[in-house]
Amino acid sequence: MGSEGRHWPLPEDAPAFADLSRCVHCGLCVTACPTYVVTGREAESPRGRLYLARAVSEGRIGLTEAVEAHWDLCLQCRACEAVCPSGVPYGRIMEHVRAQVAAAPAKGRFARRLRRLVLRNLVARPGVLAAAVAPVRWFAGSRTRRLAVKAGLLRLPSMVGRLEKQLPHAPGRPLRAGDALPEVEAASSRAVLFTGCVMGELFGNVHRATARVLARAGIQALAAPGQVCCGALSAHDGDLAFARGLARRNIEALELVGEDPIIVDAAGCGAALKEYEQLLAGDREYAVRARAFAARVRDASEFVAELPMKVPARLGARVTYQDPCHLAHAQRIREAPRRLLAGIDGCTLVETVASDLCCGAAGTYGLLQPAMSAALRARKAAAFHRVRPDAVATANPGCQMQYEAAVREAGLSARVVHVMELLDEAQARAGG
Ligand code: SF4
Ligand code: SF4
Structure with a gap:
């Protein structure tokens, strides 16, 4: 300085x-x-x-x-x-x-303080987050939601209506740090699956799909205990001291399981974990450990695309891939997810304009800047309308939620999926 x-x-x-x-x-x-x-x-x-x-x-x-x-x-x-x-x-x-x-x-200091309070005491505390997300997960897959939408009940209060449009339709069971994953017979290696915070609560099905894709390649995934939120939301909010604390906890927890690669299926978390070295540069005790930790971190698509063993995969569908910003811009990974999708037998990859332009989700941004978030979502909806895909694939939970709403705004019935979910489904169909 x-x-x-x-x-x-x-x-x-x-x-x-x-x-x-x-x-x-x-x-x-x-x-x-x-x-x-x-x-x-x-x-x-x-x-x-x-x-x-x-x-x-x-x-x-x-x-x-x-x-x-x-x-x-x-x-x-x-x-x-x-x-x-x-x-x-x-x-x-x-x-x-x-x-x-x-x-x-x-x-506006009060709003900022409130946001910080929520990020520190809800998002970063696994027990509190689990209790808060449980009713949301129930509602997401419920008949009550379908009836409320049909009756137009969610059109009135704008924030509730906006959030409803973004919820996944079948969130599945959560997958948290310490949860058991099916054992892979005669596994040749092991990898740590980074479970995250909201990702593990609302997108446990994506984590399980990633674990199955790894299993077919002979890799045992491990949802190692002790890992916590990556700290990206806090860092983006400027709460660097708190983000550093979370980084230290993750380093300590994942050092305990050896030197296995750390596989991340949420682009925002992956970018944050890869940058722990930068976040902890001024920390004498942790700077070197952060460098070793970051070197183990791999995005799921980056890791799977480089595996020598290719598993047959088949799925007849027109799929468009939308780059999460923290995969394309922060981690500079654009080709690996496209290669995986294009490698699926019967999958037609259709590109939209500006697939790498931000969708407007950006963590808590949609809540804080609803007008800009909606303007960017509308661009995605228009792009989807032009190419009419069967599925929109991406690699980050916030983007997935934003695309759920964009697809509905475009009047389409396309599924919104993570690349790993589509790959898992295609591998299962091909008999894997
Ligand atoms: S690209 Fe943008 S940020 Fe970079 S030097 Fe030019 S104006 Fe500055
Ligand atoms: S919104 Fe604009 S200024 Fe901000 S990170 Fe994205 S490209 Fe950069």
């Missing part, structure tokens, strides 16, 4: 001036930015947001509500980072900027 850090309310977590000064204002990132695409405004572009951050850092402007509003609208999708020729670490900068906003004595 340079002397410019003094202009921020939380100098110890100020965005590094060296990071900010890497931007040469070339503008190559601007049209990749979803908020710029929707608004056409420079202040809602990465270059604009970086300019504001640098101006605050140098004390030329204050941390006003207007400035904060431009940062708040950022989805942290990191599309800008992926195209930037100067290597501006935008994701890291924005996490540190959000830490400053959270510490600033501005209006």
Whole structure:
């Protein structure tokens, strides 16, 4: 941190001036930015947001509500980072900027505090989260939901209606840290399955599909005990101290099971786990351990696509794949999921326009910025309407939920699935 850090309310977590000064204002990132695409405004572009951050850092402007509003609208999708020729670490900068906003004595502080309270005491506490999600999971697959939708009861209160549209239709049983997975006979190796927080509660069926795909390749998946939320939501919210605490707990828990690869089927979690080294760079005790941990982390599609053993898979369907931002932009993985889908006998992969443009889910963003989230979802709905797929495949729980709503908005009956679910189903059909 340079002397410019003094202009921020939380100098110890100020965005590094060296990071900010890497931007040469070339503008190559601007049209990749979803908020710029929707608004056409420079202040809602990465270059604009970086300019504001640098101006605050140098004390030329204050941390006003207007400035904060431009940062708040950022989805942290990191599309800008992926195209930037100067290597501006935008994701890291924005996490540190959000830490400053959270510490600033501005209006809206109550809402920020409430959000932090929820992330710390609900999302990151497995027992509390399980109790909170249980009724949601019940409702998602219930007759009550179908009747309420049919009767139009969920059209009135907008937030409830919005959330209902996003719920998966058959969430299945949860899969949590420490849960047993079927034993693989004569397994040749082992892999840790990262269970996550909401992912394990609402998308246990995706975890089980991933475990079955691994099992067919002779790999025993293990939902290792002691693992907790990856901390991505807290880090994106600027609660870096809390995110670091979760990172330390995950490192400790997963060190105990040896050096097996850590397989992640939620793109947001995968990106966060791979960046633990960066998150804990200032921690003398954990920095080296974080590097070793991050080296074990693999996205499920990345890992499966590289397995030498190819399992037959068959499924007659037109499938479109939509890149989760934290897979395409943060982890730079675009080909592996497409290769897996294209390798399924009978599967026709249809591309939409802007498959890598953020869907507007972005963790808690849909709740905080409903208008921008809806505008981005509408673009996806229009894209789906044009290609009329049988299934929309992706690799992140938030995106899956957003696509459930987009498919309905497009008036289609396409299924929304994780790549691993589709692969598992296709392998099972082919007799695997
Ligand atoms: S962030 Fe990168 S791409 Fe965007 S204006 Fe700055 S240097 Fe150019
Ligand atoms: S992270 Fe996404 S929304 Fe934010 S500035 Fe970059 S491209 Fe735009």
